Amino acid sequence: MPRRRDEMVPDAEFRSYYGQPVIKQPLWHEPHMPAYLYLGGLSGAAGVMAAAARLTGRDRLGLAARMAAFAGAGAGTVFLVAELGRPMRFLNMLRVFKLTSPMSVGSWTLAAHSGLAGVAAGSAVTGLLPLAGDAASVASGLSGVAMATYTAVLLADTAVPAWHEGMRELPFLFAGSALASAGAAVMLTTPRALAGPARTAAAAGAMAEIVAGGLLEHRLGLVGEPYRTGRAGRLMRASRVLTLGGGLLATVAGRSRALTALSAVAITAGALCTRFGVLAAGRASARDPKYTVVPQRDRLDAGRPASVPGR
Template structure:
């Protein structure tokens, strides 16, 4: 007996193949890269202002974070040879190629800076490595935003203007949080200021990004991404307020603030990651913006029509 026919169509099915990246590896890679890059800046500033304990904490944090970031990337790729293959050519138009070379140059500098500081030897070499790592630090902290927004994933791609600023602020709060947890409270003045500035940049840029993105911002407001991002906003705000307040000079309060900042920064990266995956799974985030752009282009061709928005 022939079974009853069942109707099916492509309607509602994903248009994009969602990223196959492992959440723990790649979201962790995004988080640790920001922590490393901002920690290098903090280490250089601490060294320049004669705060040796803060400089050592930030320097060790940068070296440890970038090492773990590379480990997470290699684990996602499957074997180290695949990362090394990305260094066979340099392609300035590819964020992945530029990022691979950036990490390859930055990571050894952080290790040299941390090793010479701990050993107390070859200080001129350590100073040069610290300064060089600080020069590369902002790029390390933000290039992953360029990397993910260069994909076709709607909630990442549509945030390409503000996402580097969001990641810069998130990296700054993470670096400040690590310093508040590990460094003596008497030397953490720069870290407390970095926490406030980073929180303002992160939260302000993220809100601006969501307002501008329109429909593509919807995945940030739903599901796991929404839970993580709400936690990120709360933890970052509380951590920055505690660190900047009078209690921030107290060791216990500083540690609580630091943990909140570190956790909030991680929650933001994982929230952005999960929002992107959700947007790739629902075809409306791909189809409707395309229709809007086509309609805007058609209107612009009419007599007296305004040009389409960039």
């Protein structure tokens, strides 16, 4: 009686060509890129908060949110230009607009959002052209939604396994982190009696970030391993602790200056740990070829097509 194939041939141990990476590691630098991811997300979510505050008549809260959106966009652009090496490289990305390119869409989103946030903040500070300032604030709220999440799409559109396979969760992780970051910044710069909506946003964003991060780490199976081990694992665990602590403090801070400040600092530190952790996980998954080869083999064995970025 012939023996079955799985009884004759043992499972092969994973090997690659001399253990060399299959894909190139991301060339992004620290702290430039993680800082840009954090500041861009903060600016986008703050723009949304500013628009909501204007539409609900919370002028003082809206002023703080407009300033946070403008400061985040400005500082984020500085870090992005530092990452690119020289300003002309950013300007070159604005020469064309290509809907199928996350980098092109992101560049135009950043340029549009920064300009709108600047007009909204300038009008609020000087009192000039209030109608134009209000219109710019509402428009920056719309662009802010894209601003808070497009960087996640940019990462997922690469061939880096830990990013590409996390395309479902990364936008929610970045959106939650952005909302928590913006809420933390706004509640620090708004009188405590008027900062209730900012504290609520910070707590809600913190919970969303924690849930999305947990789903990201566990759904990916083997490819999610870099988020749980090494430097990335330490950063992601620190992010959960800081974000959870900051979110809980935001719900009980009330009018306490000390608790408000502690909550904002914890949420900000957690958001930064998330950005640094995601970048470290991507590098680790690109460095080890098993995260590229093993999932491809599993998909082929299951009769499914390979997952190709950009399709």
